[in-house]
Amino acid sequence: MLTPPVGRELVLSADAMVEGVHFLPDDPPETIGRKLLRVNLSDIAAKGATPLGYLMTVSLRRDTPDAWLAGFAAGLTLDQAEFGCFLLGGDSTATPGPISLSLTILGHVAPGMAPSRAGARSGDGIWVTGTIGDGALGLAVGQGRLADASGFLLDRYRLPRPRLGLPTGAFAHAAMDVSDGLVQDLGHICRASGVGARLEGPLVPLSAQARQAGAEWFATCLSGGDDYELLFAVAPDQEQELIAAAASRAIQVSRIGDFVAGIAEVTVIGQDGQPLPIGRGGYSHF
Amino acid sequence: MLTPPVGRELVLSADAMVEGVHFLPDDPPETIGRKLLRVNLSDIAAKGATPLGYLMTVSLRRDTPDAWLAGFAAGLTLDQAEFGCFLLGGDSTATPGPISLSLTILGHVAPGMAPSRAGARSGDGIWVTGTIGDGALGLAVGQGRLADASGFLLDRYRLPRPRLGLPTGAFAHAAMDVSDGLVQDLGHICRASGVGARLEGPLVPLSAQARQAGAEWFATCLSGGDDYELLFAVAPDQEQELIAAAASRAIQVSRIGDFVAGIAEVTVIGQDGQPLPIGRGGYSHF
Numbered sequence: 168m169l170t171p172p173v174g175r176e177l178v179l180s181a182d183a184m185v186e187g188v189h190f191l192p193d194d195p196p197e198t199i200g201r202k203l204l205r206v207n208l209s210d211i212a213a214k215g216a217t218p219l220g221y222l223m224t225v226s227l228r229r230d231t232p233d234a235w236l237a238g239f240a241a242g243l244t245l246d247q248a249e250f251g252c253f254l255l256g257g258d259s260t261a262t263p264g265p266i267s268l269s270l271t272i273l274g275h276v277a278p279g280m281a282p283s284r285a286g287a288r289s290g291d292g293i294w295v296t297g298t299i300g301d302g303a304l305g306l307a308v309g310q311g312r313l314a315d316a317s318g319f320l321l322d323r324y325r326l327p328r329p330r331l332g333l334p335t336g337a338f339a340h341a342a343m344d345v346s347d348g349l350v351q352d353l354g355h356i357c358r359a360s361g362v363g364a365r366l367e368g369p370l371v372p373l374s375a376q377a378r379q380a381g382a383e384w385f386a387t388c389l390s391g392g393d394d395y396e397l398l399f400a401v402a403p404d405q406e407q408e409l410i411a412a413a414a415s416r417a418i419q420v421s422r423i424g425d426f427v428a429g430i431a432e433v434t435v436i437g438q439d440g441q442p443l444p445i446g447r448g449g450y451s452h453f
Numbered sequence: 454m455l456t457p458p459v460g461r462e463l464v465l466s467a468d469a470m471v472e473g474v475h476f477l478p479d480d481p482p483e484t485i486g487r488k489l490l491r492v493n494l495s496d497i498a499a500k501g502a503t504p505l506g507y508l509m510t511v512s513l514r515r516d517t518p519d520a521w522l523a524g525f526a527a528g529l530t531l532d533q534a535e536f537g538c539f540l541l542g543g544d545s546t547a548t549p550g551p552i553s554l555s556l557t558i559l560g561h562v563a564p565g566m567a568p569s570r571a572g573a574r575s576g577d578g579i580w581v582t583g584t585i586g587d588g589a590l591g592l593a594v595g596q597g598r599l600a601d602a603s604g605f606l607l608d609r610y611r612l613p614r615p616r617l618g619l620p621t622g623a624f625a626h627a628a629m630d631v632s633d634g635l636v637q638d639l640g641h642i643c644r645a646s647g648v649g650a651r652l653e654g655p656l657v658p659l660s661a662q663a664r665q666a667g668a669e670w671f672a673t674c675l676s677g678g679d680d681y682e683l684l685f686a687v688a689p690d691q692e693q694e695l696i697a698a699a700a701s702r703a704i705q706v707s708r709i710g711d712f713v714a715g716i717a718e719v720t721v722i723g724q725d726g727q728p729l730p731i732g733r734g735g736y737s738h739f
Binding site: 257262278 | 464548
């Protein structure tokens, strides 16, 4: 039972995670529940909403050790305290297959203040929070395909940082979180809004660790997914509002291109001003 | 985004279903989504609530045929129309394992009108809707362990009938739906309410098909699960209200025993007035 906050709209989102697809079998159980919660909190953040609570279903093999469950719960307990967001209900079942988790999150926002994906206009700037590509590179680290002595990238893959607290409806014509990959998710905004996007590759913010991986990983950064940063369409006269709001939350924001008139596609521009062959790529789990 | 109905409480519930655990690999896809939706609607019904909408996550193998998905969606479309309950959002992902589905339902109810499991009192009658055991016997039919020429039992297993529309808070001290098995779910009410239950076996309503299965299936009926009928604690002076409400919805209701003072356990009484050795049994998926 839940009494919804008076005079607020609800924001609802549901995401599933499957062992071997969205997390690795040897990921520590402490991070798995937190990742699922944070992935959903990232959707709440995109809407400029405040988290209210969540429901979760957990399907485990019968031989799952108690220690796994204890770690899973301990991780969630940490994040519940950090994000002020509590378990409202759910279900636990057996499965003969990989661990399957599903989480539905509820948040609330002032009526009309949640940006959709469909409001981007030609002339808006393309903005992102944080750095792009760390999660995709962290997956490569976890799979043994890339070295990462610092552990930074693997941590970014396992524990997204939902960019909560930005009043996105106050400055963004459109907003979403980057989960499938920057190019693919930007394409979602383009198709929903009926505008094109000109993404300036050299402006995409990369972490020091992502730069260190080398240029051959750049396409993975742009299309690899698991960023859980926010992506905005912001009119020039609203940029200062975005910058001030982000600064007050100590969130880095970067302008990485422009929405343009024309076909609803993403063009990625390289160092030399020419289109890069990254296209609509992006990683889709299905 | 959802604007909650003004002045109403929300009822939230989430259930997961896994192929091979909650449905059979050769169940028609048309019934699988409907079963998941109806299982959740049954929780809404227990609270006397009105369905509002649902979110669903679906994890499928990459080789799932398009025809399976088309059937799955067609079944849901039928039930959305029947129950006035629509898909609000969700997620689809790949899995290397069995199909995993998770559904979160939202309903609404007048504040304070949703009975919990904790309100049963000594002296209340134990009431159930419909007939008990058909779902468990239907599973046995599906597994080839029981014959059912009519198809009635298998249909009851595949397509629960959520008993929506009863104002349960108007007549019940406690209510829940019977999903794990009558004896086990009655035990849940006992433990939550701090009362015992004396369940009169001969009063438990059985379908003609369940009677035909024979006495050796009676324990399966009481403890087998998948009924999705409603279970109530009703004070004697509220029985008429229950009976009138059920009649107006053409829902059969039966009094099958009494809540009693003492330890919070279920005692099943047989034809001869002696306790049957069914105990707290019941089927738990995990």
